[in-house]
Amino acid sequence: MLSHLSTEDRTRIASADPGGWYDVRLLERVMNAISQQLQADDALLTEIGRFDADRELSGVHRWYLRLMRPSFAIRHMNMYWRRSHDTGTWSSTQNGGQVSAELRDWVIVNRTLCMTVMGYLGRTLELFGGKISHLEHPECRALGAPACVFRTQLELPADEPRPGRRPTREDVSAVAHELAQYPDREALAEALVSLLRFQFGCGWVELWSTGPDGQMQLQGVSGERGLGTQRRFVLEVGGRNVGRLEVQLPVGPGQESVDEVINELVPWFAIALEVARSSRNAPPVLEEDELARRLRRAKETAQLTPRQIEVLELVARGKTNKEIAAVLGRSEGTVEVHVTNLLRKYGASNRAGLVALFWGKL
Structure with a gap:
Protein backbone atom coordinates (compact mmCIF):
# COMPACT_ATOMS: atom_id res chain seq x y z
CA MET A 1 0.00 0.00 0.00
CA LEU A 2 2.82 2.40 0.87
CA SER A 3 4.27 2.00 -2.61
CA HIS A 4 1.22 3.80 -4.00
CA LEU A 5 1.90 6.88 -1.83
CA SER A 6 4.29 9.78 -2.24
CA THR A 7 7.51 10.00 -0.23
CA GLU A 8 6.01 12.86 1.79
CA ASP A 9 2.93 10.82 2.72
CA ARG A 10 5.04 7.79 3.66
CA THR A 11 7.15 10.00 5.95
CA ARG A 12 4.06 11.46 7.63
CA ILE A 13 2.60 8.00 8.23
CA ALA A 14 5.87 6.68 9.66
CA SER A 15 5.93 9.51 12.23
CA ALA A 16 2.20 9.57 12.99
CA ASP A 17 1.13 10.31 16.56
CA PRO A 18 -1.94 8.27 17.60
CA GLY A 19 -3.23 11.31 19.49
CA GLY A 20 -2.57 13.81 16.71
CA TRP A 21 -4.85 15.53 14.23
CA TYR A 22 -4.10 15.28 10.52
CA ASP A 23 -5.43 16.56 7.23
CA VAL A 24 -8.26 14.21 6.25
CA ARG A 25 -6.97 14.28 2.67
CA LEU A 26 -4.08 12.11 3.88
CA LEU A 27 -6.68 9.55 4.98
CA GLU A 28 -8.28 9.82 1.55
CA ARG A 29 -4.98 9.05 -0.18
CA VAL A 30 -4.31 6.14 2.19
CA MET A 31 -7.75 4.66 1.55
CA ASN A 32 -7.31 5.08 -2.20
CA ALA A 33 -3.98 3.25 -1.94
CA ILE A 34 -5.54 0.43 0.09
CA SER A 35 -8.38 0.14 -2.39
CA GLN A 36 -5.96 0.05 -5.32
CA GLN A 37 -3.54 -2.45 -3.73
CA LEU A 38 -6.24 -4.84 -2.52
CA GLN A 39 -8.66 -4.18 -5.38
CA ALA A 40 -11.13 -3.58 -2.57
CA ASP A 41 -14.83 -3.98 -3.24
CA ASP A 42 -17.64 -2.29 -1.30
CA ALA A 43 -17.86 -5.18 1.19
CA LEU A 44 -14.20 -4.84 2.21
CA LEU A 45 -14.43 -1.04 2.46
CA THR A 46 -17.50 -1.39 4.67
CA GLU A 47 -15.64 -3.83 6.93
CA ILE A 48 -12.78 -1.32 7.26
CA GLY A 49 -15.33 1.24 8.42
CA ARG A 50 -16.74 -1.20 10.97
CA PHE A 51 -13.22 -1.82 12.28
CA ASP A 52 -12.70 1.95 12.66
CA ALA A 53 -15.85 2.18 14.78
CA ASP A 54 -14.71 -0.66 17.04
CA ARG A 55 -11.30 0.98 17.44
CA GLU A 56 -12.46 4.55 18.05
CA LEU A 57 -15.55 3.80 20.14
CA SER A 58 -13.78 1.61 22.66
CA GLY A 59 -13.25 1.84 26.38
CA VAL A 60 -15.03 4.74 28.02
CA HIS A 61 -16.63 5.81 24.72
CA ARG A 62 -18.39 2.47 24.38
CA TRP A 63 -19.32 2.65 28.03
CA TYR A 64 -21.10 5.93 27.30
CA LEU A 65 -22.83 4.50 24.26
CA ARG A 66 -24.32 1.86 26.56
CA LEU A 67 -25.33 4.58 28.96
CA MET A 68 -27.26 6.72 26.47
CA ARG A 69 -30.68 5.99 25.05
CA PRO A 70 -30.20 4.91 21.42
CA SER A 71 -32.60 7.65 20.27
CA PHE A 72 -30.37 10.22 22.02
CA ALA A 73 -27.26 8.93 20.27
CA ILE A 74 -29.00 9.01 16.88
CA ARG A 75 -30.18 12.60 17.41
CA HIS A 76 -26.67 13.65 18.36
CA MET A 77 -24.80 11.78 15.66
CA ASN A 78 -22.95 14.96 14.69
CA MET A 79 -21.45 15.17 18.18
CA TYR A 80 -19.79 11.77 17.78
CA TRP A 81 -18.56 12.70 14.29
CA ARG A 82 -16.88 15.81 15.69
CA ARG A 83 -14.67 13.73 17.93
CA SER A 84 -12.54 12.83 14.93
CA HIS A 85 -13.50 15.31 12.18
CA ASP A 86 -13.62 19.09 12.10
CA THR A 87 -15.40 19.36 8.75
CA GLY A 88 -18.75 17.97 7.69
CA THR A 89 -22.12 18.09 9.44
CA TRP A 90 -24.49 15.22 10.16
CA SER A 91 -28.24 15.43 10.54
CA SER A 92 -30.23 12.33 11.35
CA THR A 93 -33.84 11.29 11.83
CA GLN A 94 -35.57 8.18 13.14
CA ASN A 95 -39.01 7.23 11.91
CA GLY A 96 -40.09 4.03 13.55
CA GLY A 97 -37.45 1.49 12.62
CA GLN A 98 -35.93 3.52 9.78
CA VAL A 99 -32.89 5.69 10.44
CA SER A 100 -31.82 8.23 7.83
CA ALA A 101 -28.55 10.14 8.16
CA GLU A 102 -27.23 12.93 5.94
CA LEU A 103 -23.63 14.18 5.74
CA ARG A 104 -23.07 17.64 4.26
CA ASP A 105 -20.03 19.83 3.61
CA TRP A 106 -17.38 17.23 4.36
CA VAL A 107 -14.17 18.35 2.70
CA ILE A 108 -13.85 14.89 1.11
CA VAL A 109 -15.86 13.88 -1.98
CA ASN A 110 -14.85 10.27 -2.55
CA ARG A 111 -17.04 7.19 -2.83
CA THR A 112 -14.31 4.94 -1.40
CA LEU A 113 -14.44 6.84 1.87
CA CYS A 114 -18.24 6.94 1.71
CA MET A 115 -18.30 3.16 1.87
CA THR A 116 -16.06 3.14 4.95
CA VAL A 117 -18.30 5.79 6.53
CA MET A 118 -21.31 3.56 5.85
CA GLY A 119 -19.61 0.67 7.64
CA TYR A 120 -18.66 2.97 10.52
CA LEU A 121 -22.25 4.20 10.81
CA GLY A 122 -23.68 0.69 10.78
CA ARG A 123 -21.34 -0.60 13.48
CA THR A 124 -21.93 2.49 15.62
CA LEU A 125 -25.69 1.89 15.52
CA GLU A 126 -25.03 -1.68 16.66
CA LEU A 127 -22.96 -0.37 19.56
CA PHE A 128 -25.93 1.79 20.54
CA GLY A 129 -27.72 -1.49 21.19
CA GLY A 130 -29.55 -1.99 17.91
CA LYS A 131 -29.69 -4.61 15.19
CA ILE A 132 -29.42 -3.22 11.67
CA SER A 133 -30.45 -4.56 8.28
CA HIS A 134 -30.41 -3.30 4.72
CA LEU A 135 -27.83 -0.55 5.18
CA GLU A 136 -27.69 1.54 1.99
CA HIS A 137 -26.11 4.67 0.51
CA PRO A 138 -28.68 5.90 -2.04
CA GLU A 139 -27.24 9.40 -2.59
CA CYS A 140 -23.54 10.26 -2.86
CA ARG A 141 -21.77 13.55 -3.49
CA ALA A 142 -19.16 11.67 -5.50
CA LEU A 143 -21.98 10.85 -7.95
CA GLY A 144 -23.35 14.41 -8.08
CA ALA A 145 -25.80 14.48 -5.16
CA PRO A 146 -25.81 17.60 -2.93
CA ALA A 147 -25.24 15.49 0.19
CA CYS A 148 -24.39 11.92 1.17
CA VAL A 149 -27.42 10.02 2.49
CA PHE A 150 -27.33 6.73 4.40
CA ARG A 151 -30.35 4.67 5.44
CA THR A 152 -30.96 1.51 7.40
CA GLN A 153 -33.60 -0.43 9.30
CA LEU A 154 -32.88 -0.51 13.03
CA GLU A 155 -34.38 -2.90 15.55
CA LEU A 156 -34.08 -1.83 19.19
CA PRO A 157 -34.97 -4.08 22.14
CA ALA A 158 -35.79 -0.95 24.17
CA ASP A 159 -34.94 2.73 24.00
CA GLU A 160 -33.36 2.69 27.44
CA PRO A 161 -29.85 3.09 28.90
CA ARG A 162 -28.02 -0.15 29.61
CA PRO A 163 -26.42 -0.10 33.08
CA GLY A 164 -22.83 -1.23 33.45
CA ARG A 165 -20.15 -1.19 36.12
CA ARG A 166 -19.85 1.73 38.50
CA PRO A 167 -17.13 4.28 37.72
CA THR A 168 -14.10 4.34 40.01
CA ARG A 169 -11.51 6.99 40.78
CA GLU A 170 -9.40 5.59 37.94
CA ASP A 171 -12.20 6.58 35.53
CA VAL A 172 -12.35 10.25 36.57
CA SER A 173 -10.14 11.66 33.81
CA ALA A 174 -11.89 9.62 31.11
CA VAL A 175 -15.35 10.63 32.35
CA ALA A 176 -14.29 14.28 32.54
CA HIS A 177 -12.97 14.15 28.98
CA GLU A 178 -16.18 12.54 27.77
CA LEU A 179 -18.43 15.13 29.39
CA ALA A 180 -16.52 17.95 27.69
CA GLN A 181 -17.73 16.70 24.29
CA TYR A 182 -21.40 17.60 24.69
CA PRO A 183 -22.44 20.57 22.52
CA ASP A 184 -25.32 22.02 24.53
CA ARG A 185 -26.83 22.00 27.98
CA GLU A 186 -29.75 19.77 27.07
CA ALA A 187 -27.50 17.01 25.73
CA LEU A 188 -25.08 17.37 28.62
CA ALA A 189 -27.88 17.29 31.21
CA GLU A 190 -29.34 14.10 29.75
CA ALA A 191 -25.90 12.47 29.71
CA LEU A 192 -24.95 13.62 33.20
CA VAL A 193 -28.25 12.65 34.82
CA SER A 194 -28.12 9.22 33.13
CA LEU A 195 -24.53 8.74 34.29
CA LEU A 196 -25.38 9.42 37.92
CA ARG A 197 -28.64 7.46 37.91
CA PHE A 198 -27.74 4.35 35.93
CA GLN A 199 -23.98 4.01 36.42
CA PHE A 200 -23.46 5.46 39.88
CA GLY A 201 -26.78 4.08 41.14
CA CYS A 202 -28.02 7.36 42.63
CA GLY A 203 -31.70 7.10 43.52
CA TRP A 204 -32.46 10.68 42.57
CA VAL A 205 -30.59 13.35 40.57
CA GLU A 206 -31.35 17.02 39.91
CA LEU A 207 -29.17 19.31 37.78
CA TRP A 208 -29.57 23.10 37.66
CA SER A 209 -27.68 25.70 35.61
CA THR A 210 -27.32 29.45 36.01
CA GLY A 211 -29.16 31.35 33.28
CA PRO A 212 -28.16 34.66 31.64
CA ASP A 213 -30.18 36.51 34.25
CA GLY A 214 -28.33 34.79 37.08
CA GLN A 215 -31.35 32.68 38.03
CA MET A 216 -31.16 28.89 38.41
CA GLN A 217 -32.86 26.85 35.68
CA LEU A 218 -33.69 23.15 36.01
CA GLN A 219 -31.80 21.21 33.33
CA GLY A 220 -32.54 17.60 34.23
CA VAL A 221 -34.12 15.44 36.90
CA SER A 222 -34.51 11.68 37.36
CA GLY A 223 -35.71 9.38 40.11
CA GLU A 224 -37.58 10.09 43.32
CA ARG A 225 -36.39 11.41 46.66
CA GLY A 226 -36.05 8.65 49.23
CA LEU A 227 -34.39 7.95 52.55
CA GLY A 228 -30.80 7.73 51.27
CA THR A 229 -28.03 10.22 51.97
CA GLN A 230 -28.56 13.40 49.96
CA ARG A 231 -25.74 15.64 48.74
CA ARG A 232 -25.79 19.12 47.20
CA PHE A 233 -22.87 20.50 45.17
CA VAL A 234 -22.34 24.06 43.95
CA LEU A 235 -20.84 24.03 40.44
CA GLU A 236 -18.29 26.82 40.01
CA VAL A 237 -15.80 27.86 37.33
CA GLY A 238 -13.31 30.65 37.99
CA GLY A 239 -15.29 31.77 41.02
CA ARG A 240 -18.55 31.99 39.06
CA ASN A 241 -21.57 29.91 40.04
CA VAL A 242 -22.61 28.02 36.90
CA GLY A 243 -25.04 25.54 38.42
CA ARG A 244 -26.04 23.17 41.19
CA LEU A 245 -26.17 19.39 41.47
CA GLU A 246 -28.26 17.45 43.98
CA VAL A 247 -28.06 13.68 44.32
CA GLN A 248 -29.24 10.90 46.59
CA LEU A 249 -26.38 8.45 47.07
CA PRO A 250 -27.03 4.73 46.54
CA VAL A 251 -27.99 2.79 49.64
CA GLY A 252 -25.76 -0.03 50.82
CA PRO A 253 -22.18 -1.11 50.08
CA GLY A 254 -20.21 1.19 47.83
CA GLN A 255 -21.90 4.41 48.94
CA GLU A 256 -18.67 5.90 50.27
CA SER A 257 -16.70 5.17 47.11
CA VAL A 258 -19.48 6.66 44.94
CA ASP A 259 -19.43 9.79 47.10
CA GLU A 260 -15.64 10.08 46.66
CA VAL A 261 -15.79 9.75 42.87
CA ILE A 262 -18.63 12.27 42.53
CA ASN A 263 -16.65 14.73 44.67
CA GLU A 264 -13.69 14.42 42.31
CA LEU A 265 -15.92 14.83 39.26
CA VAL A 266 -17.82 17.91 40.48
CA PRO A 267 -15.27 20.45 39.15
CA TRP A 268 -15.42 18.70 35.77
CA PHE A 269 -19.22 18.75 35.82
CA ALA A 270 -18.99 22.53 36.28
CA ILE A 271 -16.52 22.96 33.41
CA ALA A 272 -18.64 20.80 31.10
CA LEU A 273 -21.72 22.86 31.96
CA GLU A 274 -19.87 26.09 31.21
CA VAL A 275 -18.45 24.76 27.93
CA ALA A 276 -21.89 23.58 26.83
CA ARG A 277 -23.25 27.05 27.47
CA SER A 278 -20.54 28.75 25.42
CA SER A 279 -21.00 26.31 22.52
CA ARG A 280 -24.55 27.59 22.03
CA ASN A 281 -23.39 31.09 21.10
CA ALA A 282 -23.97 32.31 24.64
CA PRO A 283 -20.40 32.51 25.98
CA PRO A 284 -19.92 33.07 29.68
CA VAL A 285 -19.52 36.59 30.98
CA LEU A 286 -15.77 36.95 30.91
CA GLU A 287 -13.73 38.99 33.33
Whole structure:
Protein backbone atom coordinates (compact mmCIF):
# COMPACT_ATOMS: atom_id res chain seq x y z
CA MET A 1 0.00 0.00 0.00
CA LEU A 2 2.82 2.40 0.87
CA SER A 3 4.27 2.00 -2.61
CA HIS A 4 1.22 3.80 -4.00
CA LEU A 5 1.90 6.88 -1.83
CA SER A 6 4.29 9.78 -2.24
CA THR A 7 7.51 10.00 -0.23
CA GLU A 8 6.01 12.86 1.79
CA ASP A 9 2.93 10.82 2.72
CA ARG A 10 5.04 7.79 3.66
CA THR A 11 7.15 10.00 5.95
CA ARG A 12 4.06 11.46 7.63
CA ILE A 13 2.60 8.00 8.23
CA ALA A 14 5.87 6.68 9.66
CA SER A 15 5.93 9.51 12.23
CA ALA A 16 2.20 9.57 12.99
CA ASP A 17 1.13 10.31 16.56
CA PRO A 18 -1.94 8.27 17.60
CA GLY A 19 -3.23 11.31 19.49
CA GLY A 20 -2.57 13.81 16.71
CA TRP A 21 -4.85 15.53 14.23
CA TYR A 22 -4.10 15.28 10.52
CA ASP A 23 -5.43 16.56 7.23
CA VAL A 24 -8.26 14.21 6.25
CA ARG A 25 -6.97 14.28 2.67
CA LEU A 26 -4.08 12.11 3.88
CA LEU A 27 -6.68 9.55 4.98
CA GLU A 28 -8.28 9.82 1.55
CA ARG A 29 -4.98 9.05 -0.18
CA VAL A 30 -4.31 6.14 2.19
CA MET A 31 -7.75 4.66 1.55
CA ASN A 32 -7.31 5.08 -2.20
CA ALA A 33 -3.98 3.25 -1.94
CA ILE A 34 -5.54 0.43 0.09
CA SER A 35 -8.38 0.14 -2.39
CA GLN A 36 -5.96 0.05 -5.32
CA GLN A 37 -3.54 -2.45 -3.73
CA LEU A 38 -6.24 -4.84 -2.52
CA GLN A 39 -8.66 -4.18 -5.38
CA ALA A 40 -11.13 -3.58 -2.57
CA ASP A 41 -14.83 -3.98 -3.24
CA ASP A 42 -17.64 -2.29 -1.30
CA ALA A 43 -17.86 -5.18 1.19
CA LEU A 44 -14.20 -4.84 2.21
CA LEU A 45 -14.43 -1.04 2.46
CA THR A 46 -17.50 -1.39 4.67
CA GLU A 47 -15.64 -3.83 6.93
CA ILE A 48 -12.78 -1.32 7.26
CA GLY A 49 -15.33 1.24 8.42
CA ARG A 50 -16.74 -1.20 10.97
CA PHE A 51 -13.22 -1.82 12.28
CA ASP A 52 -12.70 1.95 12.66
CA ALA A 53 -15.85 2.18 14.78
CA ASP A 54 -14.71 -0.66 17.04
CA ARG A 55 -11.30 0.98 17.44
CA GLU A 56 -12.46 4.55 18.05
CA LEU A 57 -15.55 3.80 20.14
CA SER A 58 -13.78 1.61 22.66
CA GLY A 59 -13.25 1.84 26.38
CA VAL A 60 -15.03 4.74 28.02
CA HIS A 61 -16.63 5.81 24.72
CA ARG A 62 -18.39 2.47 24.38
CA TRP A 63 -19.32 2.65 28.03
CA TYR A 64 -21.10 5.93 27.30
CA LEU A 65 -22.83 4.50 24.26
CA ARG A 66 -24.32 1.86 26.56
CA LEU A 67 -25.33 4.58 28.96
CA MET A 68 -27.26 6.72 26.47
CA ARG A 69 -30.68 5.99 25.05
CA PRO A 70 -30.20 4.91 21.42
CA SER A 71 -32.60 7.65 20.27
CA PHE A 72 -30.37 10.22 22.02
CA ALA A 73 -27.26 8.93 20.27
CA ILE A 74 -29.00 9.01 16.88
CA ARG A 75 -30.18 12.60 17.41
CA HIS A 76 -26.67 13.65 18.36
CA MET A 77 -24.80 11.78 15.66
CA ASN A 78 -22.95 14.96 14.69
CA MET A 79 -21.45 15.17 18.18
CA TYR A 80 -19.79 11.77 17.78
CA TRP A 81 -18.56 12.70 14.29
CA ARG A 82 -16.88 15.81 15.69
CA ARG A 83 -14.67 13.73 17.93
CA SER A 84 -12.54 12.83 14.93
CA HIS A 85 -13.50 15.31 12.18
CA ASP A 86 -13.62 19.09 12.10
CA THR A 87 -15.40 19.36 8.75
CA GLY A 88 -18.75 17.97 7.69
CA THR A 89 -22.12 18.09 9.44
CA TRP A 90 -24.49 15.22 10.16
CA SER A 91 -28.24 15.43 10.54
CA SER A 92 -30.23 12.33 11.35
CA THR A 93 -33.84 11.29 11.83
CA GLN A 94 -35.57 8.18 13.14
CA ASN A 95 -39.01 7.23 11.91
CA GLY A 96 -40.09 4.03 13.55
CA GLY A 97 -37.45 1.49 12.62
CA GLN A 98 -35.93 3.52 9.78
CA VAL A 99 -32.89 5.69 10.44
CA SER A 100 -31.82 8.23 7.83
CA ALA A 101 -28.55 10.14 8.16
CA GLU A 102 -27.23 12.93 5.94
CA LEU A 103 -23.63 14.18 5.74
CA ARG A 104 -23.07 17.64 4.26
CA ASP A 105 -20.03 19.83 3.61
CA TRP A 106 -17.38 17.23 4.36
CA VAL A 107 -14.17 18.35 2.70
CA ILE A 108 -13.85 14.89 1.11
CA VAL A 109 -15.86 13.88 -1.98
CA ASN A 110 -14.85 10.27 -2.55
CA ARG A 111 -17.04 7.19 -2.83
CA THR A 112 -14.31 4.94 -1.40
CA LEU A 113 -14.44 6.84 1.87
CA CYS A 114 -18.24 6.94 1.71
CA MET A 115 -18.30 3.16 1.87
CA THR A 116 -16.06 3.14 4.95
CA VAL A 117 -18.30 5.79 6.53
CA MET A 118 -21.31 3.56 5.85
CA GLY A 119 -19.61 0.67 7.64
CA TYR A 120 -18.66 2.97 10.52
CA LEU A 121 -22.25 4.20 10.81
CA GLY A 122 -23.68 0.69 10.78
CA ARG A 123 -21.34 -0.60 13.48
CA THR A 124 -21.93 2.49 15.62
CA LEU A 125 -25.69 1.89 15.52
CA GLU A 126 -25.03 -1.68 16.66
CA LEU A 127 -22.96 -0.37 19.56
CA PHE A 128 -25.93 1.79 20.54
CA GLY A 129 -27.72 -1.49 21.19
CA GLY A 130 -29.55 -1.99 17.91
CA LYS A 131 -29.69 -4.61 15.19
CA ILE A 132 -29.42 -3.22 11.67
CA SER A 133 -30.45 -4.56 8.28
CA HIS A 134 -30.41 -3.30 4.72
CA LEU A 135 -27.83 -0.55 5.18
CA GLU A 136 -27.69 1.54 1.99
CA HIS A 137 -26.11 4.67 0.51
CA PRO A 138 -28.68 5.90 -2.04
CA GLU A 139 -27.24 9.40 -2.59
CA CYS A 140 -23.54 10.26 -2.86
CA ARG A 141 -21.77 13.55 -3.49
CA ALA A 142 -19.16 11.67 -5.50
CA LEU A 143 -21.98 10.85 -7.95
CA GLY A 144 -23.35 14.41 -8.08
CA ALA A 145 -25.80 14.48 -5.16
CA PRO A 146 -25.81 17.60 -2.93
CA ALA A 147 -25.24 15.49 0.19
CA CYS A 148 -24.39 11.92 1.17
CA VAL A 149 -27.42 10.02 2.49
CA PHE A 150 -27.33 6.73 4.40
CA ARG A 151 -30.35 4.67 5.44
CA THR A 152 -30.96 1.51 7.40
CA GLN A 153 -33.60 -0.43 9.30
CA LEU A 154 -32.88 -0.51 13.03
CA GLU A 155 -34.38 -2.90 15.55
CA LEU A 156 -34.08 -1.83 19.19
CA PRO A 157 -34.97 -4.08 22.14
CA ALA A 158 -35.79 -0.95 24.17
CA ASP A 159 -34.94 2.73 24.00
CA GLU A 160 -33.36 2.69 27.44
CA PRO A 161 -29.85 3.09 28.90
CA ARG A 162 -28.02 -0.15 29.61
CA PRO A 163 -26.42 -0.10 33.08
CA GLY A 164 -22.83 -1.23 33.45
CA ARG A 165 -20.15 -1.19 36.12
CA ARG A 166 -19.85 1.73 38.50
CA PRO A 167 -17.13 4.28 37.72
CA THR A 168 -14.10 4.34 40.01
CA ARG A 169 -11.51 6.99 40.78
CA GLU A 170 -9.40 5.59 37.94
CA ASP A 171 -12.20 6.58 35.53
CA VAL A 172 -12.35 10.25 36.57
CA SER A 173 -10.14 11.66 33.81
CA ALA A 174 -11.89 9.62 31.11
CA VAL A 175 -15.35 10.63 32.35
CA ALA A 176 -14.29 14.28 32.54
CA HIS A 177 -12.97 14.15 28.98
CA GLU A 178 -16.18 12.54 27.77
CA LEU A 179 -18.43 15.13 29.39
CA ALA A 180 -16.52 17.95 27.69
CA GLN A 181 -17.73 16.70 24.29
CA TYR A 182 -21.40 17.60 24.69
CA PRO A 183 -22.44 20.57 22.52
CA ASP A 184 -25.32 22.02 24.53
CA ARG A 185 -26.83 22.00 27.98
CA GLU A 186 -29.75 19.77 27.07
CA ALA A 187 -27.50 17.01 25.73
CA LEU A 188 -25.08 17.37 28.62
CA ALA A 189 -27.88 17.29 31.21
CA GLU A 190 -29.34 14.10 29.75
CA ALA A 191 -25.90 12.47 29.71
CA LEU A 192 -24.95 13.62 33.20
CA VAL A 193 -28.25 12.65 34.82
CA SER A 194 -28.12 9.22 33.13
CA LEU A 195 -24.53 8.74 34.29
CA LEU A 196 -25.38 9.42 37.92
CA ARG A 197 -28.64 7.46 37.91
CA PHE A 198 -27.74 4.35 35.93
CA GLN A 199 -23.98 4.01 36.42
CA PHE A 200 -23.46 5.46 39.88
CA GLY A 201 -26.78 4.08 41.14
CA CYS A 202 -28.02 7.36 42.63
CA GLY A 203 -31.70 7.10 43.52
CA TRP A 204 -32.46 10.68 42.57
CA VAL A 205 -30.59 13.35 40.57
CA GLU A 206 -31.35 17.02 39.91
CA LEU A 207 -29.17 19.31 37.78
CA TRP A 208 -29.57 23.10 37.66
CA SER A 209 -27.68 25.70 35.61
CA THR A 210 -27.32 29.45 36.01
CA GLY A 211 -29.16 31.35 33.28
CA PRO A 212 -28.16 34.66 31.64
CA ASP A 213 -30.18 36.51 34.25
CA GLY A 214 -28.33 34.79 37.08
CA GLN A 215 -31.35 32.68 38.03
CA MET A 216 -31.16 28.89 38.41
CA GLN A 217 -32.86 26.85 35.68
CA LEU A 218 -33.69 23.15 36.01
CA GLN A 219 -31.80 21.21 33.33
CA GLY A 220 -32.54 17.60 34.23
CA VAL A 221 -34.12 15.44 36.90
CA SER A 222 -34.51 11.68 37.36
CA GLY A 223 -35.71 9.38 40.11
CA GLU A 224 -37.58 10.09 43.32
CA ARG A 225 -36.39 11.41 46.66
CA GLY A 226 -36.05 8.65 49.23
CA LEU A 227 -34.39 7.95 52.55
CA GLY A 228 -30.80 7.73 51.27
CA THR A 229 -28.03 10.22 51.97
CA GLN A 230 -28.56 13.40 49.96
CA ARG A 231 -25.74 15.64 48.74
CA ARG A 232 -25.79 19.12 47.20
CA PHE A 233 -22.87 20.50 45.17
CA VAL A 234 -22.34 24.06 43.95
CA LEU A 235 -20.84 24.03 40.44
CA GLU A 236 -18.29 26.82 40.01
CA VAL A 237 -15.80 27.86 37.33
CA GLY A 238 -13.31 30.65 37.99
CA GLY A 239 -15.29 31.77 41.02
CA ARG A 240 -18.55 31.99 39.06
CA ASN A 241 -21.57 29.91 40.04
CA VAL A 242 -22.61 28.02 36.90
CA GLY A 243 -25.04 25.54 38.42
CA ARG A 244 -26.04 23.17 41.19
CA LEU A 245 -26.17 19.39 41.47
CA GLU A 246 -28.26 17.45 43.98
CA VAL A 247 -28.06 13.68 44.32
CA GLN A 248 -29.24 10.90 46.59
CA LEU A 249 -26.38 8.45 47.07
CA PRO A 250 -27.03 4.73 46.54
CA VAL A 251 -27.99 2.79 49.64
CA GLY A 252 -25.76 -0.03 50.82
CA PRO A 253 -22.18 -1.11 50.08
CA GLY A 254 -20.21 1.19 47.83
CA GLN A 255 -21.90 4.41 48.94
CA GLU A 256 -18.67 5.90 50.27
CA SER A 257 -16.70 5.17 47.11
CA VAL A 258 -19.48 6.66 44.94
CA ASP A 259 -19.43 9.79 47.10
CA GLU A 260 -15.64 10.08 46.66
CA VAL A 261 -15.79 9.75 42.87
CA ILE A 262 -18.63 12.27 42.53
CA ASN A 263 -16.65 14.73 44.67
CA GLU A 264 -13.69 14.42 42.31
CA LEU A 265 -15.92 14.83 39.26
CA VAL A 266 -17.82 17.91 40.48
CA PRO A 267 -15.27 20.45 39.15
CA TRP A 268 -15.42 18.70 35.77
CA PHE A 269 -19.22 18.75 35.82
CA ALA A 270 -18.99 22.53 36.28
CA ILE A 271 -16.52 22.96 33.41
CA ALA A 272 -18.64 20.80 31.10
CA LEU A 273 -21.72 22.86 31.96
CA GLU A 274 -19.87 26.09 31.21
CA VAL A 275 -18.45 24.76 27.93
CA ALA A 276 -21.89 23.58 26.83
CA ARG A 277 -23.25 27.05 27.47
CA SER A 278 -20.54 28.75 25.42
CA SER A 279 -21.00 26.31 22.52
CA ARG A 280 -24.55 27.59 22.03
CA ASN A 281 -23.39 31.09 21.10
CA ALA A 282 -23.97 32.31 24.64
CA PRO A 283 -20.40 32.51 25.98
CA PRO A 284 -19.92 33.07 29.68
CA VAL A 285 -19.52 36.59 30.98
CA LEU A 286 -15.77 36.95 30.91
CA GLU A 287 -13.73 38.99 33.33
CA GLU A 288 -11.13 40.61 31.07
CA ASP A 289 -8.39 40.29 33.69
CA GLU A 290 -9.14 36.56 34.05
CA LEU A 291 -9.21 36.08 30.28
CA ALA A 292 -5.92 37.92 29.84
CA ARG A 293 -4.31 35.85 32.60
CA ARG A 294 -5.39 32.59 31.01
CA LEU A 295 -4.25 33.69 27.55
CA ARG A 296 -0.88 34.71 28.96
CA ARG A 297 -0.61 31.34 30.68
CA ALA A 298 -1.58 29.56 27.46
CA LYS A 299 1.15 31.39 25.56
CA GLU A 300 3.75 30.45 28.16
CA THR A 301 2.84 26.78 28.49
CA ALA A 302 2.41 25.98 24.80
CA GLN A 303 4.65 28.62 23.17
CA LEU A 304 1.79 29.92 21.03
CA THR A 305 2.27 32.36 18.19
CA PRO A 306 0.47 35.75 18.29
CA ARG A 307 -2.02 34.50 15.69
CA GLN A 308 -2.71 31.32 17.69
CA ILE A 309 -3.36 33.46 20.76
CA GLU A 310 -5.91 35.51 18.79
CA VAL A 311 -7.64 32.37 17.56
CA LEU A 312 -7.61 30.78 21.03
CA GLU A 313 -9.23 33.87 22.56
CA LEU A 314 -12.06 33.78 20.03
CA VAL A 315 -12.54 30.02 20.46
CA ALA A 316 -12.77 30.59 24.25
CA ARG A 317 -15.46 33.20 23.58
CA GLY A 318 -17.54 30.59 21.76
CA LYS A 319 -16.93 31.83 18.19
CA THR A 320 -17.19 29.45 15.23
CA ASN A 321 -14.42 29.13 12.63
CA LYS A 322 -16.51 31.20 10.22
CA GLU A 323 -16.94 33.96 12.78
CA ILE A 324 -13.23 33.87 13.67
CA ALA A 325 -12.31 34.15 9.99
CA ALA A 326 -14.51 37.25 9.66
CA VAL A 327 -13.00 38.90 12.75
CA LEU A 328 -9.38 38.23 11.73
CA GLY A 329 -9.84 38.81 8.02
CA ARG A 330 -8.55 35.34 7.14
CA SER A 331 -10.03 32.40 5.25
CA GLU A 332 -12.00 29.77 7.12
CA GLY A 333 -9.45 27.17 5.96
CA THR A 334 -6.62 29.15 7.58
CA VAL A 335 -8.56 29.34 10.83
CA GLU A 336 -9.12 25.56 10.69
CA VAL A 337 -5.36 25.06 10.46
CA HIS A 338 -4.80 27.25 13.55
CA VAL A 339 -7.54 25.48 15.51
CA THR A 340 -6.12 22.07 14.54
CA ASN A 341 -2.66 23.15 15.75
CA LEU A 342 -4.16 24.32 19.05
CA LEU A 343 -5.95 21.00 19.48
CA ARG A 344 -2.71 19.15 18.86
CA LYS A 345 -0.71 21.30 21.29
CA TYR A 346 -3.21 20.84 24.11
CA GLY A 347 -4.09 17.20 23.37
CA ALA A 348 -7.77 18.04 22.94
CA SER A 349 -10.00 15.98 20.65
CA ASN A 350 -12.26 18.87 19.65
CA ARG A 351 -12.90 22.57 20.32
CA ALA A 352 -15.23 21.80 23.25
CA GLY A 353 -12.42 19.90 24.93
CA LEU A 354 -10.04 22.77 24.14
CA VAL A 355 -12.38 25.29 25.81
CA ALA A 356 -12.74 22.98 28.81
CA LEU A 357 -8.96 22.86 29.19
CA PHE A 358 -8.67 26.63 28.75
CA TRP A 359 -11.17 27.43 31.50
CA GLY A 360 -10.28 24.50 33.72
CA LYS A 361 -6.51 24.09 33.83
CA LEU A 362 -4.86 27.34 32.74
